[in-house]
Amino acid sequence: MLTPFSGVLYLSIVSMWAFQMSNSWALSSDSMSIYDVLSSHGLPVGLLPKGVKNYTLDDSGRFDAYLDQACNAKFESELYYDRKLSGWLSYGQIGNLSGISAQELFLWFPVMGIRVDVPSSGLIHFDVGVVHKQFSLSMFETPPNCTASDHPPNFEDVGLIRKSDGYLPYRSDEGDCARTETLCSS
Known part of the structure; x- marks a missing residue:
């Protein structure tokens, strides 16, 4: 029959075991490079x-x-x-x-x-x-x-790469010239 004292004792033993296991895992992971x-x-x-x-x-x-x-x-x-x-x-x-x-x-x-x-x-x-x-x-x-070494060059800082929002610019004054393969005169 389980008494309140034996329940506390069981819980204490399980807690100590779990604590010991977690400490041994931490020690083994710390000792690994x-x-x-x-x-x-x-x-x-x-x-x-x-x-x-x-x-x-x-x-x-x-x-x-x-x-x-x-x-x-x-x-x-x-x-x-x-x-x-x-x-x-x-x-x-x-x-x-x-x-x-x-x-x-x-x-x-x-x-x-x-x-x-x-x-x-x-x-x-x-x-x-x-x-x-x-x-x-x-x-x-x-x-x-x-x-x-210093960091490799950041090409964004020197203007070689520009971040884009994903949209290509389209100016309304380009008419159909921007959408066709025909050459348009200025």
Whole structure:
């Protein structure tokens, strides 16, 4: 028969067990490096450069990783890493990524997502918005050295890129010239 005292004792034991389990989980996640976390999610550890000292990871997969300084790393192309990197981790991919930019020709593009094929094809895919780049997975086996760097140029600041509201301008004085392929004289 359950007495009030045994109910309190049972509740106390269950609470202490739950507290101990949550503490042991927190200790194990604190003792894991961000590189261990990447590996446990099926991602190569070389996605992030050497020198990530601190990171947070919540139960939903949201992470923030911190570098001492912004830096560049060289792969097949150059990658820029902000001081703060963030995104959503799930098995084999990082989504909603911020803090990493990739250079293509002379332009820098933000890397918005990274994924590996499951089962592995030996390729890793980078979503840089306008282009999906794929690289050999072997390029990312070890964290790269990273050299201190300023942020890549922000092309919006220098007027090379202008944000648009999605509407093309149409002036009423253009008549049909703007809507046809015929040449109109001024």
